[in-house]
Amino acid sequence: MSICSECGGKCCKHFPGIFHTEDFQDVEKEYDPKIMCLDFWEGEYEDTGVRQPYFVRMRSVKDGDRVANGLWYGECANLGKRGCKLPRKRRAAQCNQLVASADGNCTIPDKYTKQELVRAWLPYQEQLKKIRER
């Protein structure tokens, strides 16, 4: 049995994975509200002058039918009884980049931390606002 099967998806039960901009060719066309949700960084992002920038993550059971939700903690809505219901290519970068560890200390490469992923989304705020207003 794999490390993740044994664990049963603790990461997925705590927070849904965040997408990288590189997961999309055109986020406005490919955004799928059935499995994704907009989230936002609380307050100003570092010293950029950008307040509450949006980013895209997997949908959580706590989102209900909200288009955007500032989530601190919540199980991914795509988690089934036997693990993730989605094929790898439909999962967020953070889902695919998490490095499993049998001792529970799973790690994420620097490029895929929440802070860095939100930074990647900064140039896409107009597209994400259009999704927000649909």
Ligand code: SF4
């Ligand atoms: S990445 Fe880590 S927390 Fe997530 S399912 Fe695998 S072992 Fe569990």
Ligand code: SF4
């Ligand atoms: S999409 Fe799948 S792998 Fe990613 S957080 Fe949700 S259940 Fe876990």
